[in-house]
Amino acid sequence: MNHRCKSSSPRPKTKSVNSHRRFQKLRLDIIVRDYGECVRCRVLFNKSTRETPDQPLQCHHIKPQSLPQYEHLKWEPTNLIMLCQECHDVYDNGKVHELDFEYEIPPLFEY
Numbered sequence: 001m002n003h004r005c006k007s008s009s010p011r012p013k014t015k016s017v018n019s020h021r022r023f024q025k026l027r028l029d030i031i032v033r034d035y036g037e038c039v040r041c042r043v044l045f046n047k048s049t050r051e052t053p054d055q056p057l058q059c060h061h062i063k064p065q066s067l068p069q070y071e072h073l074k075w076e077p078t079n080l081i082m083l084c085q086e087c088h089d090v091y092d093n094g095k096v097h098e099l100d101f102e103y104e105i106p107p108l109f110e111y
């Protein structure tokens, strides 16, 4: 299972605690924006897939931040979308850079 967005295991090469904390906060904002469910399941299957302890939702970078040309999109909310593990696997760990469904990602809610 891929725990990329969870904080359970500290990776040896973390950039900084601040960056990590900042992403955790951004992730929460994305969860709220996407109604706490997998957007792909909602759009494609009209199904509500919520986070469970067994199946955490993934905060997916559509354009992978690991590629230099997309690095600046790491903090861009419209590059982030909540997906369940099954839908996340469709994008093959960032090898697929486009969503396979029609969806315009809304900006974050204003507080």
Ligand SMILES: [Zn+2]
Binding pocket: 038, 039, 040, 041, 049, 083, 084, 085, 086, 087, 088
């Ligand atoms: Zn899904």
